[in-house]
Amino acid sequence: GAGVSQSPSNKVTEKGKDVxxxxxxxxxxxxxxxxxxxxxxxxxxxxxxxxNSAPDKSGLPSDRFSAERTGESVxxxxxxxxxxxxxxxxxxxxSPRLAGATVEQYFGPGTRLTVT
Amino acid sequence: AQSVAQPxxxxxxxxxxxxxxxxxxxxxxxxxxxxxxxxxxxGLQFLLKYITGDNLVKGSYGFEAEFNKSQTSFHLKKPSAxxxxxxxxxCAVRDLNTGFQKLxxxxxxxxxxxx
Numbered sequence: 001g002a003g004v005s006q007s008p009s010n011k012v013t014e015k016g017k018d019v020x021x022x023x024x025x026x027x028x029x030x031x032x033x034x035x036x037x038x039x040x041x042x043x044x045x046x047x048x049x050x051x052n053s054a055p056d057k058s059g060l061p062s063d064r065f066s067a068e069r070t071g072e073s074v075x076x077x078x079x080x081x082x083x084x085x086x087x088x089x090x091x092x093x094x095s096p097r098l099a100g101a102t103v104e105q106y107f108g109p110g111t112r113l114t115v116t
Numbered sequence: 117a118q119s120v121a122q123p124x125x126x127x128x129x130x131x132x133x134x135x136x137x138x139x140x141x142x143x144x145x146x147x148x149x150x151x152x153x154x155x156x157x158x159g160l161q162f163l164l165k166y167i168t169g170d171n172l173v174k175g176s177y178g179f180e181a182e183f184n185k186s187q188t189s190f191h192l193k194k195p196s197a198x199x200x201x202x203x204x205x206x207c208a209v210r211d212l213n214t215g216f217q218k219l220x221x222x223x224x225x226x227x228x229x230x231x
Contacts, residue, residue: 004159031217042206042223043160056218091159095217102148102167102210102217107159 002026004108006092012114013082021077021111025094032075033105034067035091043091049075050097082115089113118143120190120207122222129197130230137192137225139207148210149190150219151181155203163205166190177201197229 005024013019025032034046045059049069060066064082069075079086089112093105119142129135141147148167152160164175171183181192192205204226208219 033218035221043221045218045220048218093160102165104150104162104165105160105217105219106162107152109157109159 004092004094004106006090006108006111008111009109010112010114012116015084015115016081018078018080019082019113021079021090021092021113023075023077023092023094023108025072025075025092026106028072028096029094029106030072030097031095031105032069033093033095034075034077035093036061037089037091037110039088046077046090079113082113084115087113087115118147118209118211118220120149120209120220120222122205122207122225124225125223126226126228128228128230131199132196135194135197135201135227135229137205137207137227139190139192139222141188141190141207141209143209147183147188147190149181149183150208150210151175151179151190151192152206152208152221153177153203154206154224160206163192197227199229199231202227202229 007022030051032049035043047067048056064080067077089110091110092108095103095105121140150165151163154160164173166173166183174180204224206224207222211218
């Protein structure tokens with residue numbers, strides 16, 4: 001596709017349920033990032049994938065959060081036993097890898113998660 | 117740790133007037149700085165970046181940013197604001213503490229351009 005896509009665009013779930021969010025990066029982009037944006041706040045880094053390297057999971061807020069990516073394709077972010085404080089917009093971004101360069105990230109439209 | 121600060125939650129400007137959205141940074145080493153814009157219900161869009169070279173960086177939609185090393189600032193500017201520029205603007209710095217190209221974002225500044 002032309003850009004980063006995310007699904008679903010909106011998700012309402014009950015507290016305690018598990019949710020899975022999906023991100024399709026731009027074709028050929030080796031790097032993929034997940035961020036969380038709470039209402040009225042900035043972006044909070046969650047996790048980063050770069051090719052087949054070990055992901056940087058340093059931003060995951062708890063062990064209820066996990067993410068997977070197979071190769072350089074789709075990524076899924078899973079939140080287990082959702083809590084109300086998990087309500088936020090979850091943004092995915094991808095970027096190409098250019099050795100020695102600092103490149104911009106391309107963002108998807110986000111998934112708005114509401115935990116009731 | 118690398119960080120950026122956006123001291124203004126909101127900036128109001130009349131259409132046709134110049135606008136400035138402020139950003140200051142704190143990094144160890146050379147800063148790699150970015151501006152992104154977020155329109156309602158949309159993802160972030162890249163505006164411009166400073167890596168090295170000229171202190172005045174030109175970007176999309178007529179925006180530019182001035183890198184000032186002595187003031188550790190990277191303010192976003194536009195000579196003549198449009199109502200359609202109303203959006204949420206984020207400053208970001210590349211986190212050089214990791215080998216990854218992770219960005220650290222500011223809290224955002226809402227720009228409101230009135231007709």
